[in-house]
Amino acid sequence: MAQQVRNKQVILRDYVSGFPKESDMIIVDNTITLKLPEGSNDVLLKNLYLSCDPYMRNLMNKPQGIPNPLSYSPQSVIAGFGVSKVLESGHPDYKEGDLVWGFCKWEEYRLVPSSQILFKVEHTDVPLSYYTGILAASGAVGQLVGQFAKLTGCYVVGSAGSKDKIDLLKNKFGFDEGFNYKEEPDLNAALKRYFPEGIDIYFENVGGKTLDAVLLNMRVHGRIPACGMISQYNLTQPEGVTNLAHLVYKRIRMEGFNSADFFPIYPKFLEFVLPHIREGKIVYVEDIAEGLENGPAALVGLFSGRNVGKQVLVVARE
Amino acid sequence: MAQQVRNKQVILRDYVSGFPKESDMIIVDNTITLKLPEGSNDVLLKNLYLSCDPYMRNLMNKPQGIPNPLSYSPQSVIAGFGVSKVLESGHPDYKEGDLVWGFCKWEEYRLVPSSQILFKVEHTDVPLSYYTGILAASGAVGQLVGQFAKLTGCYVVGSAGSKDKIDLLKNKFGFDEGFNYKEEPDLNAALKRYFPEGIDIYFENVGGKTLDAVLLNMRVHGRIPACGMISQYNLTQPEGVTNLAHLVYKRIRMEGFNSADFFPIYPKFLEFVLPHIREGKIVYVEDIAEGLENGPAALVGLFSGRNVGKQVLVVARE
Incomplete structure (x- = not known):
C-alpha cells in the first residue's frame, strides 16, 4: 500500500x-x-x-x-x-x-x-x-545589486525604510550612502543631496513617487533597469508617474526584465557569484x-x- | 558704409x-x-x-x-x-x-x-x-515613422485627430489602419481592436493617456522609442502614467532619443532617405x-x- x-x-x-x-x-x-x-x-x-x-x-x-x-x-x-x-x-x-x-x-x-x-x-x-x-x-535583490555595483566601481546609494536597514547598507554591504525614504519629506531634495551631478543608473524596484523623483535627477543617457515596483502592488489605483517626459529630454533607457529570461545564462551567473560568496566578498x-x-x-x-x-x-x- | x-x-x-x-x-x-x-x-x-x-x-x-x-x-x-x-x-x-x-x-x-x-x-x-x-x-515624424515601418514590413496603425488626417494616413502614406483618438471613448478598446495580439513597437510622441493605454496592450519584449510627449507639454501638472509596471511584467524597453545624438550618422541617413524621396517611395x-x-x-x-x-x-x- x-x-x-x-x-x-x-x-x-x-x-x-x-x-x-x-x-x-x-x-x-x-x-x-x-x-x-x-x-x-x-x-x-x-x-x-x-x-x-x-x-x-x-x-x-x-x-x-x-x-x-x-x-x-x-x-x-x-x-x-x-x-x-x-x-x-x-x-x-x-x-x-x-x-x-x-x-x-x-x-x-x-x-x-x-x-x-x-x-x-x-x-x-x-x-x-x-x-x-x-x-x-530572485528576491531581496537590492542588497545584491548594490554590492555588485560596488564590485564594478560604482558610487552606490541605497534607499531603505529604517535606521537599522540603512546601517546594514552602509556598514555590512559597503554602500557609500543610504537614506531612510520614510524620513525624507522631499525625495527630490534627498536625491540632489546624494547625487549633485545626477544619477547614471537607477535600479528600479519601487516605482511611484520614488521613480518620479529619480526621473528629475537622472543624467543624460542614464539607464533604469526595471525589476519591480513594490510601492504599486497594493494600490487599487496605481500612483501616476508624472515626470516620464524626462525619458525623452535626457534620452534615458528604461527596460523591464525578468530573471526567467536569463535562465539560459544561469551557469555563467553561478560561475561569477559562487566564488564571491565563498570568499566572503558578497554579504547575503x-x-x-x-x-x-x-x-x-x-x-x-x-x-x-x-x-x-x-x-x-x-x-x-x- | x-x-x-x-x-x-x-x-x-x-x-x-x-x-x-x-x-x-x-x-x-x-x-x-x-x-x-x-x-x-x-x-x-x-x-x-x-x-x-x-x-x-x-x-x-x-x-x-x-x-x-x-x-x-x-x-x-x-x-x-x-x-x-x-x-x-x-x-x-x-x-x-x-x-x-x-x-x-x-x-x-x-x-x-x-x-x-x-x-x-x-x-x-x-x-x-x-x-x-x-x-x-525633425518634426512631423509620425508620417515618416509609419512609412519607414511599412518599408520594413511592419503592420502600421496610426492615431490622429481628424477624419481627413486618418484618410491621409491610410490613402496617402499607406498605413494599414488609422483611428481618430478624439472619437475613441476607450483607447484601450481601440488598441485591442487594431492589435488583437498586442503591440510590438509603439513610437511614442504623445504620452499621457495614450501611453497608458498602449502599455496595457504591449507584447512581451515590446519596444517604445520615445521621441516626444506632445500631450503633456501644455499641462502645468502632467497627467500621471499609471500602467508603468507593465514595463516590468512584459520586459518592455522604453528609451528616449534625440536626433542630435545621431548627427554623426547623418550622412548614412541621407543615403537611405534621398533615393526614397526621389523615387516617390516616401510621401512627405x-x-x-x-x-x-x-x-x-x-x-x-x-x-x-x-x-x-x-x-x-x-x-x-x-
Missing part, C-alpha cells in the same frame, strides 16, 4: 485587492500519496525552502487583460520559487536525493509533471536556502521564517518592510 | 505656462548690419525656412532643475531648426551662396559664431524646405505658412493639430 501522509498547503482565499492580509491565505491539511504511479514520468518532491517575493502579490490579483500564466486562482495553492528534494523520480534527469529549485507550490510535498523545468542544485558548499534567492536571482542577509503555517505572515510582512534581507520560509531542513 | 537693413524677429514675451497663445510671442522690427566686421570668423546668414516643432513649447517654460541650454529667455528671439543661405563668411568651411541648416533664431538675418555647427545642404534636387523636416530628422506632406509674422500662429497651431503634415514657416524663398 502507498503511504498517505499529511500535505499542509497554503491556499489563496480569494483574489486580493489592496494591501494583502494574513487572512487572505488559509492553511489546510491535505493528504498526498508518497509514491509515483506505475510508469509515471513525474517527479515527487519534498519542499524544503520557499522564497517570499513581492511579485507574488501581483499573482493574487483578479486577472485583467492578458492573464499571467502564473496567477493564482482562489481556493488554490499559491506558489513561488523554492528548493526541494527528490523523493522519487520517473524522469531520467532526476533521481532520489537530488536537490532541485524552481517554481514551487507552497505545500509540504508535491508531484511535478515531467514537463516542468527544475534546476539541479550542483553546489552544496553554500547554504541550500541561497537557492531561493541569491542563487536563483536572510530573514528566516519557520514552518509553512508562518508563510502568510512572512509574505505579508514584505509590504511593511518587516523583513531584513531575503525573506525565506523553511518548510523542512532536509 | 555697411548696409543696415530691417531684421524682423519673433520674441518670447515671457515664460509660458499652459497652452501657448499667439500673444505669447511678439513680432519686432530690429536692424542688422549686413557686413561682417574686418577679420571676423563668423558667418552671416539669410534665413529661408523655419521648422515649427512641438518640443519648442518646452523651451518656453520657466527652467526648473537642470536648465536646457536651448531654453528661451523672456524678451529674446526664439529659435528652432531652419535652413539659411550664406551671405558672407569669415569661416573657411562656408562661402557666399552656400545653403546650410541647423539651429536657427526666428529672424530674417542672423550672425552665427564660427563655433556653431551648421550642416551644408549638399542635395538641392529635393525641396529646400525638406531640410527643416524629413532631411533634418508639408503645411506651409508664409512670413515670419505668421510664425506664432503656425507654432501655436501644432497643439490644436491645425497643421496637416510638417509645419514649415517660409521667411524668404531665396
Whole structure:
C-alpha cells in the first residue's frame, strides 16, 4: 500500500485587492500519496525552502487583460520559487536525493509533471536556502545589486525604510550612502543631496513617487533597469508617474526584465557569484521564517518592510 | 558704409505656462548690419525656412532643475531648426551662396559664431524646405515613422485627430489602419481592436493617456522609442502614467532619443532617405505658412493639430 501522509498547503482565499492580509491565505491539511504511479514520468518532491517575493502579490490579483500564466486562482495553492528534494523520480534527469529549485507550490510535498523545468542544485558548499534567492536571482535583490555595483566601481546609494536597514547598507554591504525614504519629506531634495551631478543608473524596484523623483535627477543617457515596483502592488489605483517626459529630454533607457529570461545564462551567473560568496566578498542577509503555517505572515510582512534581507520560509531542513 | 537693413524677429514675451497663445510671442522690427566686421570668423546668414516643432513649447517654460541650454529667455528671439543661405563668411568651411541648416533664431538675418555647427545642404534636387523636416530628422515624424515601418514590413496603425488626417494616413502614406483618438471613448478598446495580439513597437510622441493605454496592450519584449510627449507639454501638472509596471511584467524597453545624438550618422541617413524621396517611395506632406509674422500662429497651431503634415514657416524663398 502507498503511504498517505499529511500535505499542509497554503491556499489563496480569494483574489486580493489592496494591501494583502494574513487572512487572505488559509492553511489546510491535505493528504498526498508518497509514491509515483506505475510508469509515471513525474517527479515527487519534498519542499524544503520557499522564497517570499513581492511579485507574488501581483499573482493574487483578479486577472485583467492578458492573464499571467502564473496567477493564482482562489481556493488554490499559491506558489513561488523554492528548493526541494527528490523523493522519487520517473524522469531520467532526476533521481532520489537530488536537490532541485524552481517554481514551487507552497505545500509540504508535491508531484511535478515531467514537463516542468527544475534546476539541479550542483553546489552544496553554500547554504541550500541561497537557492531561493541569491542563487536563483530572485528576491531581496537590492542588497545584491548594490554590492555588485560596488564590485564594478560604482558610487552606490541605497534607499531603505529604517535606521537599522540603512546601517546594514552602509556598514555590512559597503554602500557609500543610504537614506531612510520614510524620513525624507522631499525625495527630490534627498536625491540632489546624494547625487549633485545626477544619477547614471537607477535600479528600479519601487516605482511611484520614488521613480518620479529619480526621473528629475537622472543624467543624460542614464539607464533604469526595471525589476519591480513594490510601492504599486497594493494600490487599487496605481500612483501616476508624472515626470516620464524626462525619458525623452535626457534620452534615458528604461527596460523591464525578468530573471526567467536569463535562465539560459544561469551557469555563467553561478560561475561569477559562487566564488564571491565563498570568499566572503558578497554579504547575503536572510530573514528566516519557520514552518509553512508562518508563510502568510512572512509574505505579508514584505509590504511593511518587516523583513531584513531575503525573506525565506523553511518548510523542512532536509 | 555697411548696409543696415530691417531684421524682423519673433520674441518670447515671457515664460509660458499652459497652452501657448499667439500673444505669447511678439513680432519686432530690429536692424542688422549686413557686413561682417574686418577679420571676423563668423558667418552671416539669410534665413529661408523655419521648422515649427512641438518640443519648442518646452523651451518656453520657466527652467526648473537642470536648465536646457536651448531654453528661451523672456524678451529674446526664439529659435528652432531652419535652413539659411550664406551671405558672407569669415569661416573657411562656408562661402557666399552656400545653403546650410541647423539651429536657427526666428529672424530674417542672423550672425552665427564660427563655433556653431551648421550642416551644408549638399542635395538641392529635393525641396529646400525638406531640410527643416524629413532631411533634418525633425518634426512631423509620425508620417515618416509609419512609412519607414511599412518599408520594413511592419503592420502600421496610426492615431490622429481628424477624419481627413486618418484618410491621409491610410490613402496617402499607406498605413494599414488609422483611428481618430478624439472619437475613441476607450483607447484601450481601440488598441485591442487594431492589435488583437498586442503591440510590438509603439513610437511614442504623445504620452499621457495614450501611453497608458498602449502599455496595457504591449507584447512581451515590446519596444517604445520615445521621441516626444506632445500631450503633456501644455499641462502645468502632467497627467500621471499609471500602467508603468507593465514595463516590468512584459520586459518592455522604453528609451528616449534625440536626433542630435545621431548627427554623426547623418550622412548614412541621407543615403537611405534621398533615393526614397526621389523615387516617390516616401510621401512627405508639408503645411506651409508664409512670413515670419505668421510664425506664432503656425507654432501655436501644432497643439490644436491645425497643421496637416510638417509645419514649415517660409521667411524668404531665396
